[in-house]
Amino acid sequence: MPAFRRIESTPVQTSRKPMPKLPSALPALALLAGFLLAACASSPPPKPAAVAPARTGDLRDFSGHWEKNYQLSDDFNTRFSLYAADIRRLIARLNQGDIEALPTLRGRGWSADAINGLARFAEELTRMPLLDIAQNDMLIEIERENDFTLRCAYDNLQFVRSNNAFGADLCGWTGERLQFQMLLGGGLNIAHQFSLSADGSMLNVTTTLSTDDVAVPLVVSNFYQRYEPPAEDYNCLLTLTRNTVCNQRGAPR
Amino acid sequence: MTRWLLAVFVLLAGSAASAQPDADYLDVSIRVFTSAEAPPATPAASASAEPAPTAPVTPEVRLAETRYLPMFLRYRLEASGRFGAVRVLPEIDNSAQLTIEGVIQRSDGQTLAIDLRARDSTGRVWVDRRYERAAVPSVTVTGDAFAEDDFAALFADIVRELSAVQDSLSAAQLAEIRTVALLRYGLALVPASFAGYLQENADGTVSVLRLPAADDPILQRIEDIREHEYLFIDVVDAEYQRFFGDIKPVYDMWRRFQREQSSSAAGFAARETTAESAYARGSYYALRESYDNYAWAKVQEVYLDELREGFANEVEPTELELESSLYTLTGSLEQQYREWRSILAELYSLETE
Numbered sequence: 001m002p003a004f005r006r007i008e009s010t011p012v013q014t015s016r017k018p019m020p021k022l023p024s025a026l027p028a029l030a031l032l033a034g035f036l037l038a039a040c041a042s043s044p045p046p047k048p049a050a051v052a053p054a055r056t057g058d059l060r061d062f063s064g065h066w067e068k069n070y071q072l073s074d075d076f077n078t079r080f081s082l083y084a085a086d087i088r089r090l091i092a093r094l095n096q097g098d099i100e101a102l103p104t105l106r107g108r109g110w111s112a113d114a115i116n117g118l119a120r121f122a123e124e125l126t127r128m129p130l131l132d133i134a135q136n137d138m139l140i141e142i143e144r145e146n147d148f149t150l151r152c153a154y155d156n157l158q159f160v161r162s163n164n165a166f167g168a169d170l171c172g173w174t175g176e177r178l179q180f181q182m183l184l185g186g187g188l189n190i191a192h193q194f195s196l197s198a199d200g201s202m203l204n205v206t207t208t209l210s211t212d213d214v215a216v217p218l219v220v221s222n223f224y225q226r227y228e229p230p231a232e233d234y235n236c237l238l239t240l241t242r243n244t245v246c247n248q249r250g251a252p253r
Numbered sequence: 254m255t256r257w258l259l260a261v262f263v264l265l266a267g268s269a270a271s272a273q274p275d276a277d278y279l280d281v282s283i284r285v286f287t288s289a290e291a292p293p294a295t296p297a298a299s300a301s302a303e304p305a306p307t308a309p310v311t312p313e314v315r316l317a318e319t320r321y322l323p324m325f326l327r328y329r330l331e332a333s334g335r336f337g338a339v340r341v342l343p344e345i346d347n348s349a350q351l352t353i354e355g356v357i358q359r360s361d362g363q364t365l366a367i368d369l370r371a372r373d374s375t376g377r378v379w380v381d382r383r384y385e386r387a388a389v390p391s392v393t394v395t396g397d398a399f400a401e402d403d404f405a406a407l408f409a410d411i412v413r414e415l416s417a418v419q420d421s422l423s424a425a426q427l428a429e430i431r432t433v434a435l436l437r438y439g440l441a442l443v444p445a446s447f448a449g450y451l452q453e454n455a456d457g458t459v460s461v462l463r464l465p466a467a468d469d470p471i472l473q474r475i476e477d478i479r480e481h482e483y484l485f486i487d488v489v490d491a492e493y494q495r496f497f498g499d500i501k502p503v504y505d506m507w508r509r510f511q512r513e514q515s516s517s518a519a520g521f522a523a524r525e526t527t528a529e530s531a532y533a534r535g536s537y538y539a540l541r542e543s544y545d546n547y548a549w550a551k552v553q554e555v556y557l558d559e560l561r562e563g564f565a566n567e568v569e570p571t572e573l574e575l576e577s578s579l580y581t582l583t584g585s586l587e588q589q590y591r592e593w594r595s596i597l598a599e600l601y602s603l604e605t606e
Contacts, residue, residue: 114535121540148548149555164550166543185543186534213535 052157052172060176060196062140066131066203066224073222076123083218087115090215114213122209125190126220131203132229140178142194150180150192187212201226279373279419279430280337282349283327286319286367288357314507317500317560318360322367324497326353329408332400335416340486341493343587348438348479350374350430351415362511363388365404371415374434376458379418384410388512403508433459439475442598446471478597485593488571489586503559510552 125147132143142150152171154160159172159179167184178194191208203224210217323341330339337350345352351373359366366385372378386407402408422430433451437459440447452462465472532539571582571589580596582589 111535113533117535117537117540120537121544125544148551151551151555164547164554166546166550182547184547186539188540188543190544211535211540 052159052161055154055156055158055173057175059135059137059173060178061135061200062133062142062178062194062196062203063135064133064226065229066133067227068129069202069223069225072202074126074220076126076220079220080119080123080218083119083216084115086216087214111213114211118209118211118214118218122207122218122220125209126205126207126222128205128222131205131224152178152180189217277419277424277427278335278337279350279427281327281330281339281351281353282346283323283339283341283353283355284345285341285343286323286355286357288315288319288360289368313557313560314504315357315360317504318357320493320496321500321504322357322360322365323353323355324493325402326355326408326411328400329405329412330415333412333416335412335419340490342486343489343585343590346486347441348434348482350434351379358383359385362403362508365407367407369411371418373430374437375430375460376454376456377430380411380414386410388508401505403505429461432461432464435472435476435479436461438479439472442475442478442601443471474601478601481597482594485571485573485582485590488573489590492586500560503556507556507560510556 128144128147130145134141134143138155139151139153144150150171152160154172157172159170161168161170163169167182169180169182171178171180173179174193176195180190180192180194182188182190184190189208189210193204193206193208195204195206196202197204204221205224206219206221208217208219320341327339327341330336340346345354351371353369353371355370356368357366358368364385364387366383368383370378370381372381384407386404388403389406390403419427436447436450440451450462450465451459453459532542573580573582573593580593582592584592
């Protein structure tokens with residue numbers, strides 16, 4: 001079972017409308033650098049976490065209904081092309097005997113299957129066309145279409161950790177940013193970073209995925225804008241086999 | 254969460270006589286069910302005990318079921334129109350005309366099995382058997398969510414069999430059941446005064462030896478006291494109704510989720526006990542499997558949190574006013590019920606001293 005050893009803070013983003021895209025994968029990489037895997041998923045569960053530091057400062061209010069802004073968000077194909085180019089450059093450096101590139105690998109590989117697998121999974125994970133966020137002083141819940149609700153009961157703490165049979169996770173605040181980090185079986189690491197524009201009208205979700213089998217993490221950045229949902233005429237239910245299934249309110253199931 | 258506070262004003266000396274019960278129908282007291290199926294200690298144990306891999310059932314779910322299922326039975330009995338007042342109680346009701354007790358033997362979303370025993374106040378056993386059914390998503394013509402349950406057929410079986418027994422009893426037998434119920438209540442409260450009225454038979458049933466006079470002041474007093482006990486039972490009932498309404502949506506979802514999970518090719522137990530994925534490491538399918546397992550566990554956590562919240566109001570105190578004295582009952586509903594009974598018994602003994 002993976003375990004968290006420490007987490008490093010990233011600087012507070014103070015972007016203005018329109019919120020600029022993150023310049024590169026560096027912030028996410030810095031975040032993941034704070035993540036050290038203790039062992040693989042089959043190891044014993046992690047020991048109880050140390051007490052997290054108290055949270056300071058006011059929270060940004062993420063609550064509301066958000067829809068994806070496809071114009072500002074990463075086009076996945078473009079993002080993947082850039083990602084593949086990064087890997088090709090790394091391989092080229094290694095082939096040219098550039099030993100400085102070696103630490104980047106940290107024992108990781110670059111098999112085509114693993115890269116394609118990560119990309120396909122990342123594309124699915126980062127679709128998230130709609131987000132429904134509820135937040136108070138103790139807790140935030142981010143409802144996503146066709147995926148489980150991201151929930152962080154931070155209370156007065158900077159971050160909280162938990163684990164279950166299939167992975168460990170950490171969520172909390174880094175300045176004004178909200179972080180969700182998951183270390184799952186098979187060496188799959190997922191980090192979602194939520195940040196608001198200065199005027200609160202735009203939401204950025206930067207997702208970083210990496211596995212033990214791919215040398216370079218894949219970073220996808222998406223932007224969301226607020227919207228008013230129409231009256232709820234449907235009952236929707238997240239199912240395992242059919243994703244979200246809806247029917248008309250009042251109709252028999 | 255709103256504070257649960259209920260004040261009931263009672264006039265002991267007033268006309269507390271109960272409404273005349275319908276001659277053909279009996280009142281039913283359903284005790285909160287118990288569960289025979291302890292949550293498995295480990296997923297591995299679960300996997301070895303069950304042929305089909307299913308998720309381990311947590312204490313929160315089991316606890317919720319012990320209330321949800323009797324409440325659903327209560328609604329079905331009421332809807333049948335064949336019974337009098339139907340109440341769900343935290344403990345055995347001494348004054349019950351018909352008592353139903355259930356032990357949940359199996360509940361995994363796919364199959365529900367309940368050992369049910371129903372007996373009347375005379376000790377006559379109406380049903381004593383296991384009811385077992387597979388889940389069938391139910392739809393009602395009226396769209397009444399309270400009538401819908403994936404195991405509605407199981408409860409229909411129970412209602413049908415109980416109705417059949419009731420129909421088979423003569424008016425005299427039904428009257429005897431009501432009389433014995435009241436005498437039993439008196440016997441529990443004032444053993445010295447009621448000892449001579451009932452006789453226990455060799456087969457465990459009870460029959461009436463003789464009856465107190467219709468205008469016996471002690472009997473009238475006992476009837477009054479029983480009415481006051483019903484007042485608290487109504488408080489408990491209101492709480493159970495709130496609980497049922499709160500948890501029904503999430504419990505329905507939990508059961509459906511459980512069913513989907515256990516019927517999928519890779520069941521929970523197999524997932525949790527199998528360290529190695531069947532898929533090539535790093536492949537899309539391996540990543541998907543890893544994430545889906547984790548997502549499954551997170552969804553479970555949310556369901557369990559919501560089920561826990563269903564009990565949140567229970568620890569709130571209840572305030573009951575009785576003859577200008579205010580009694581505050583605290584603790585769980587079971588504790589409050591016991592406390593209220595002891596208050597009534599004490600009150601009775603003070604009056605008769």
